[in-house]
Amino acid sequence: MRDTTLPASGTGGVDPGTQAIRVRGIVKEYNLSSGAFTALAGVDLDIEAGEFVAIVGRSGSGKTTLLNLLAGIDRPTSGEISVAGTAVHALREAELAAWRGRTVGLVFQFFQLLPTLTVAENVMIPMDFCRTFPAGERRGRALALLERMGIAEQADKLPSALSGGQQQRAAIARALANDPPILLADEPTGNLDSQTGDAMLQLFTDLTAEGRTIVMVTHERDVSRYISREITLADGRVAGAGASAAGVTA
Numbered sequence: 001m002r003d004t005t006l007p008a009s010g011t012g013g014v015d016p017g018t019q020a021i022r023v024r025g026i027v028k029e030y031n032l033s034s035g036a037f038t039a040l041a042g043v044d045l046d047i048e049a050g051e052f053v054a055i056v057g058r059s060g061s062g063k064t065t066l067l068n069l070l071a072g073i074d075r076p077t078s079g080e081i082s083v084a085g086t087a088v089h090a091l092r093e094a095e096l097a098a099w100r101g102r103t104v105g106l107v108f109q110f111f112q113l114l115p116t117l118t119v120a121e122n123v124m125i126p127m128d129f130c131r132t133f134p135a136g137e138r139r140g141r142a143l144a145l146l147e148r149m150g151i152a153e154q155a156d157k158l159p160s161a162l163s164g165g166q167q168q169r170a171a172i173a174r175a176l177a178n179d180p181p182i183l184l185a186d187e188p189t190g191n192l193d194s195q196t197g198d199a200m201l202q203l204f205t206d207l208t209a210e211g212r213t214i215v216m217v218t219h220e221r222d223v224s225r226y227i228s229r230e231i232t233l234a235d236g237r238v239a240g241a242g243a244s245a246a247g248v249t250a
């Protein structure tokens with residue numbers, strides 16, 4: 001069996017006593033030629049360290065908008081967002097990318113690996129950008145992460161030579177490169193067959209056991225056996241937040 005210990009610089013989680021995610025009164029409006037469109041209409045959320053939370057809801061309910069605000073990819077019209085103890089809504093543009101690179105790992109439906117770089121080089125991107133590890137250590141760390149994901153032998157191939165499931169494992173290795181306490185995933189199993197998707201969800205569950213917090217947008221699968229909690233969005237508001245099979249309450 002392969003070593004499941006993640007090569008890490010820290011603990012894997014947020015600092016002790018720090019809430020993973022706290023959202024208060026988030027409103028997100030988009031300005032359209034026809035007028036303002038409200039995508040999020042006042043969302044409050046509390047997510048604790050080590051939770052694996054699924055954000056569900058119909059198409060257009062605001063799931064991706066919420067995830068992008070948590071990642072600091074987009075900014076709220078009003079409201080407050082604290083992620084791993086940082087007031088994301090208050091960060092200046094110049095601070096956001098560096099903060100995100102160290103704090104948040106992003107996983108997408110279509111993997112978004114750079115096609116002209118090898119798998120290992122893709123995993124090194126966040127380390128190169130944030131200079132989190134000495135240059136001489138980055139490739140070794142990338143290889144260790146790929147080993148952890150079970151695809152070490154794919155390290156020097158281009159992403160196009162990998163299966164979808166292998167590409168998503170490479171994308172998760174990249175998301176973990178800087179040892180972020182928070183993972184944000186937008187439909188991470190949406191482009192995978194159900195068996196491969198289940199393996200991915202199990203991997204996420206294992207990562208939360210290390211203290212990492214995962215927020216995953218999903219709309220097509222029953223993920224209840226993997227997650228600690230489900231939060232339903234409807235028309236830009238939290239419509240329901242339920243306990244999971246694991247019994248964690250909202």
Ligand SMILES: Nc1ncnc2c1ncn2[C@@H]1O[C@H](COP(=O)(O)OP(=O)(O)OP(=O)(O)O)[C@@H](O)[C@H]1O
Nearest residue numbers: 030037039057058059060061062063064065066219
């Ligand atoms: N950049 C934008 N400009 C204008 N409207 C937008 C923009 N991004 C999202 N919206 C609108 O905001 C609403 C919420 O979109 P969002 O992508 O967050 O929904 P979703 O729940 O993730 O949907 P899906 O499950 O289809 O991905 C939708 O009505 C969408 O059309």
